[in-house]
Every structure is written in structure tokens, then in C-alpha cells.
Amino acid sequence: MRKTLALTxxxxxxxxxxxxxxxVLTAFLFFNGYxxxxxxxxxxxxxxxxxxxxxxxxGGTIFFWLFLLFVVPVITMRLLAEERRSGTLEVxxxxxxxxxxxxxxxxxxxxxxxxFLWAPTLIYVAMLASKAKIDxxxxxxxxxxxxxxxxxxxxxxxxxxxxxxxxxxxAILAFAILVVMFSLGLVENLASGTAVKGxxxxxxxxxxxxxxxxxxxxxxxxxxxxxxxxLFLFLATKALEAGKGK
Amino acid sequence: xxxxxxxxxxxxxxxxxxxxxxxVPEGEVLGFLGPNGAGKTTTxxxxxxxxxxxxxTVRVGGIELNRDSLALRGKIGYLPxxxxxxxxxRVAEYLHFRAEVEGVARGEVRAxxxxxxxxxxxxxxxxxxxxxxxxxxRQRVGLAGAMIHKPPVLILDEPTVGLDPRQIVKIRxxxxxxxxxxxxxxxxxxxxxxxxxxxxxLIIDAGKIVADGSPEQLRAGLAGAAELHVQLEAPAxxxxxxxxxxxxxxxxxxxxxxxxxVAVEGGxxxxxxxFSLAVxxxxxxxxxxxxxxxxxxxxxxxxxxxxxxxxxxxxxAGAEPGGNPGEGSNGGSVDGPGTVPxxxxxPAPEVTHA
Numbered sequence: 001m002r003k004t005l006a007l008t009x010x011x012x013x014x015x016x017x018x019x020x021x022x023x024v025l026t027a028f029l030f031f032n033g034y035x036x037x038x039x040x041x042x043x044x045x046x047x048x049x050x051x052x053x054x055x056x057x058x059g060g061t062i063f064f065w066l067f068l069l070f071v072v073p074v075i076t077m078r079l080l081a082e083e084r085r086s087g088t089l090e091v092x093x094x095x096x097x098x099x100x101x102x103x104x105x106x107x108x109x110x111x112x113x114x115x116f117l118w119a120p121t122l123i124y125v126a127m128l129a130s131k132a133k134i135d136x137x138x139x140x141x142x143x144x145x146x147x148x149x150x151x152x153x154x155x156x157x158x159x160x161x162x163x164x165x166x167x168x169x170x171a172i173l174a175f176a177i178l179v180v181m182f183s184l185g186l187v188e189n190l191a192s193g194t195a196v197k198g199x200x201x202x203x204x205x206x207x208x209x210x211x212x213x214x215x216x217x218x219x220x221x222x223x224x225x226x227x228x229x230x231l232f233l234f235l236a237t238k239a240l241e242a243g244k245g246k
Numbered sequence: 247x248x249x250x251x252x253x254x255x256x257x258x259x260x261x262x263x264x265x266x267x268x269x270v271p272e273g274e275v276l277g278f279l280g281p282n283g284a285g286k287t288t289t290x291x292x293x294x295x296x297x298x299x300x301x302x303t304v305r306v307g308g309i310e311l312n313r314d315s316l317a318l319r320g321k322i323g324y325l326p327x328x329x330x331x332x333x334x335x336r337v338a339e340y341l342h343f344r345a346e347v348e349g350v351a352r353g354e355v356r357a358x359x360x361x362x363x364x365x366x367x368x369x370x371x372x373x374x375x376x377x378x379x380x381x382x383x384r385q386r387v388g389l390a391g392a393m394i395h396k397p398p399v400l401i402l403d404e405p406t407v408g409l410d411p412r413q414i415v416k417i418r419x420x421x422x423x424x425x426x427x428x429x430x431x432x433x434x435x436x437x438x439x440x441x442x443x444x445x446x447x448l449i450i451d452a453g454k455i456v457a458d459g460s461p462e463q464l465r466a467g468l469a470g471a472a473e474l475h476v477q478l479e480a481p482a483x484x485x486x487x488x489x490x491x492x493x494x495x496x497x498x499x500x501x502x503x504x505x506x507x508v509a510v511e512g513g514x515x516x517x518x519x520x521f522s523l524a525v526x527x528x529x530x531x532x533x534x535x536x537x538x539x540x541x542x543x544x545x546x547x548x549x550x551x552x553x554x555x556x557x558x559x560x561x562x563a564g565a566e567p568g569g570n571p572g573e574g575s576n577g578g579s580v581d582g583p584g585t586v587p588x589x590x591x592x593p594a595p596e597v598t599h600a
Contacts, residue, residue: 003347007347010335010343013334014332086330087328088330088332089330090291092347094296096347096348096349244295
């Protein structure tokens with residue numbers, strides 16, 4: 001545990017000593033602020049339907065998805081690829097820490113950074129709360145949804161980072177996998193036949209977020225993202241182990 | 247301490263290490279010598295657990311790699327070839343991190359940190375970012391990291407590559423010191439380094455061990471490689487015959503001006519005999535030098551896969567007194583066989599043979 005913690009805190013140090021972290025944070029805030037303003041402007045129009053603003057922030061717009069699909073690979077691309085490229089992986093994997101520990105520690109650090117990314121959006125909630133009555137349930141479940149999907153996306157990114165030496169390649173691979181996973185759910189609308197439709201609906205992340213944003217915590221959605229998270233972390237560990245035998 | 251049995255590593259396209267076995271007793275400094283691409287790094291990576299052997303076993307302090315890889319990794323301090331460090335960390339931060347990862351007890355971290363910083367002379371750069379350090383300092387940080395958990399075994403892969411001569415001397419002194427309380431495997435292709443630091447040498451070539459022994463043994467083992475250079479004022483034919491008649495002389499080559507080169511077998515020192523011969527026949531002795539083969543000769547002979555003629559040619563060039571700067575410590579000297587040239591006490595000339 002102490003070793004994992006040491007690895008995680010080293011990783012966080014690496015995050016916050018690189019300019020990339022600040023670029024991502026700034027871009028994220030700027031972008032989200034703009035989207036929030038758009039949503040406010042839209043809802044202020046008397047012709048628009050009454051909706052909960054935070055629900056729109058949580059996956060209600062394509063911006064949310066675009067940003068998540070782009071940003072998560074950027075967060076994770078460095079994690080293992082850079083260690084492999086620079087050779088520090090050799091030091092790490094010849095220390096008395098297991099591959100699983102390394103993967104978990106890196107994953108934890110990436111998640112902390114992800115939470116850090118989202119934390120400032122609580123300001124929007126505070127702003128809304130000061131002007132209107134807020135239904136706290138959906139807000140909480142919305143953040144839960146963001147966390148659950150974040151875990152899954154980060155696990156995919158960590159996995160591709162374990163595969164290659166080149167950070168950019170790791171990011172592109174993660175982006176490709178994520179886009180396939182995301183769009184697989186969207187195909188639901190084109191499918192015919194209840195079985196296929198049902199299966200695709202299970203994979204539809206947009207719908208998942210829609211539910212979370214409405215205050216529905218569906219255990220199927222949680223199982224979906226958590227089980228896939230586990231799978232990708234397992235694959236990342238195996239990728240590290242396989243590197244030794246080749 | 248370290249027991250390697252039938253270690254083999256096959257990559258998809260080639261066999262990097264094949265059937266390597268050796269044993270390193272506790273407290274020994276073993277020099278692991280070989281040309282580039284001979285399989286040194288691969289072997290070390292297998293011992294440290296970074297690569298899984300295709301065949302064979304590694305045991306360190308009684309722990310088998312395949313059984314309990316984590317426990318074995320804890321016993322080894324490893325400095326990989328290119329000393330990979332995290333540039334964004336400060337020296338003390340990095341060492342603290344290494345201490346935690348290597349499992350140094352919480353209460354001891356501080357004391358260990360102070361000790362390794364002192365031993366590797368990093369006191370002045372504790373607060374400095376690793377990315378801003380020079381290569382020599384980084385090498386020392388890597389070394390400090392490798393010994394932070396007091397491992398009984400240190401494995402150092404080319405620890406002096408890319409350093410300037412002064413730094414090389416310092417790192418070698420440090421390794422010699424470390425050899426007193428650690429078992430060390432040191433890989434290198436710098437020959438004087440091995441002569442100074444190691445009591446035993448393992449030469450590996452094309453993935454196989456081709457020689458194993460102390461530097462003296464390896465040199466002595468090369469029959470006929472010692473050479474006696476004599477210059478006499480004497481009838482050439484008669485002198486040649488007389489020299490060939492000495493015990494231990496295997497071949498006499500006559501050169502101009504009454505110079506002779508005598509190939510000497512297995513550790514004989516012919517200087518006394520030649521002197522007596524000259525006195526007896528009333529020849530004037532102008533020059534008398536016996537050279538032992540350098541480790542370089544041994545190395546070249548064992549690892550050169552050209553024709554025998556080419557090997558002989560290399561030896562000629564190498565044995566020319568003063569003709570090859572690499573000879574430095576023993577070329578042209580009157581050291582008898584078995585003397586270690588530059589036995590660590592005198593900093594031998596910093597000539598790299600890379």
C-alpha cells in the first residue's frame with residue numbers, strides 16, 4: 001500500500017510539473033465555461049423548454065463527449081509509454097513492486113487528476129444554487145456518472161499507454177478505442193430488432209449519462225463501466241508482464 | 247550469492263544469450279565483459295527480473311526468480327544501462343521515492359538517504375532537479391537509488407559510460423568501496439576498469455561465456471602470449487639459436503639491429519636467463535623487456551571471430567612496446583608475469599577502448 005501510494009504521489013508530481021497539465025486544465029475550464037454560458041443563454045430563451053441546467057452540462061451536449069474523448073487520452077498517454085521510452089520502467093519493474101501495483105498506482109493518479117479537472121465545475125452548481133432552487137439528487141448522480149465514465153475512459157487510456165513507447169501513438173490508440181466504444185452505443189438508433197437494439201442500448205453511454213443526469217443511478221450502467229474498467233486495467237497489467245517475455 | 251543456471255534468452259529473430267551459467271560468491275566483484283551486443287545487458291535484465299528467461303534459473307541469496315520474483319527484486323540494486331531517471335524530480339525527492347518503492351522501513355528512510363547521498367557525493371545537489379544535472383551526477387543519482395535499500399547484490403550495467411575521466415575515476419573508487427560490503431556484477435567493455443575494480447572476470451561473446459577467472463588467470467591462460475623483447479650485439483643466427491634453446495621460449499623472431507622477439511610460454515620469466523646467456527657469451531645486452539599479455543589481448547583473442555591470422559596480427563600490434571596507448575600500464579614495463587597492472591591503487595591512464 002505504501003509503495004502504491006509512493007508511486008501515485010510521484011505520478012501526481014509528474015502531472016503537475018508538466019505544462020501539459022496546465023494547458024489541459026485551462027482549456028477544459030475555458031471550454032466548459034463557454035458551454036455553460038451557451039446552456040444558460042439557451043435556457044434563458046423563453047421559447048425553450050424548462051430543463052435542468054446541470055443535466056445539460058452532464059453529457060447533454062456533444063461538447064461534453066468531444067471533450068471527454070479528446071482529453072482523457074491526453075491525460076493518460078504519458079503514464080506508461082513515457083516510462084518505457086525513457087527506460088525508467090526498467091527501474092520500476094526491477095523494484096519489489098508488482099505490475100498490478102504499478103498499473104493501479106498510475107490509474108489512481110490519473111483519476112485524481114481527472115477529479116481535479118472536474119472540481120472547478122462545482123462553481124457552476126454554486127452559481128446556480130445562489131439564483132435558484134437546485135435539485136441536489138441529479139447533481140450528485142451526474143457527478144457519479146462522470147466519475148464512472150471517467151474510470152472507464154482512463155482505464156482504456158492507461159491500457160494503450162502500456163502497449164507502446166510513443167505517447168502520441170498511445171493517445172491516438174486510446175482515442176480510436178473510445179470513439180468505437182462511444183459510437184457503438186449511438187448505433188442503437190439505427191438498429192432494428194429488439195435484441196440488437198437492447199444490446200446496443202446497454203452500451204449507449206449517452207443514455208447512461210442522460211440517466212445519471214436525471215438522478216437515476218442504474219446499477220447496469222455502473223456495472224458496465226466498472227467491469228470494463230477492470231478489464232482494461234487487467235489488460236494493461238498483462239501488457240506490462242508480456243513486455244518482459246518478448 | 248548469485249547463481250545462474252543454463253540461462254537462455256531467445257528473441258523472435260535471434261538468440262541473445264545461450265546457456266549461460268555462473269556463480270558469484272558473496273562479496274565478490276565480478277566484471278562482466280563483452281563486446282557490444284554480446285548479451286551482457288540481456289543477461290543482467292534476466293537476473294534482475296526485467297526479462298523472463300526462455301530457459302534456465304536465477305537464484306539470488308537462495309531465492310529463485312521464478313518462484314518469488316518480488317522478494318528477489320528486493321535483494322538487488324540495479325543500475326540500468328542508460329540510467330533512466332525522472333527529470334522533473336529533485337534528487338532528494340527521487341531518492342525518497344526509490345526508498346519507499348524499494349520498501350525501506352519508514353523510520354530508516356532519512357538515515358539511508360543521508361548515507362547514500364554522502365557515499366555518492368551528492369550533498370551539493372540534493373535540492374536540484376535531476377533534469378538539470380550533468381551526466382556524471384545523474385549516474386551517481388542512479389547509483390544512489392540502486393543502493394538505497396542496502397541490497398546485498400548490486401548489478402551495474404556500464405556505470406561509467408559517457409563520463410569524463412575524472413568522473414570515471416570517482417565512480418570506480420565508489421564501486422571498489424561498494425565491493426567491500428556488496429556482491430557486485432559490473433558490466434563494461436572498458437578493460438582497465440575491469441583490471442582495477444574486479445577480482446574476477448567473465449567474458450561473454452555472442453551470448454556464450456568464453457572465459458571465466460581472475461584477470462591474472464586469464465592472462466596466464468593465454469599460452470605463449472607473453473613476449474620477451476631483446477636487443478643484443480651478437481651474431482644473429484647464433485643468438486637466435488641460443489634464445490630458442492631457453493626453457494619456456496616457444497618461438498624466436500629476429501628483427502633488425504639484433505632485436506629479437508621471443509614468445510614465452512605459461513608464466514616463465516626469461517629475463518634472468520637471457521642476462522646470464524649474454525654474460526656467458528660476452529654479448530652486449532642493449533634491451534631486455536618482457537611483457538605479459540594484457541587483458542585486452544585476452545579479450546581480443548577470445549572475442550574476435552576473424553581468421554587466426556587476423557588475431558595474431560592484433561597481438562603483434564598490441565605487444566609493440568609503447569606502440570599502443572591502450573597498453574599503458576604494462577606495455578614496455580619490466581613487470582613479471584602475474585603482476586596486476588594498475589591494481590587500483592594508482593589511477594591508471596583513462597584510456598577507453600570503446
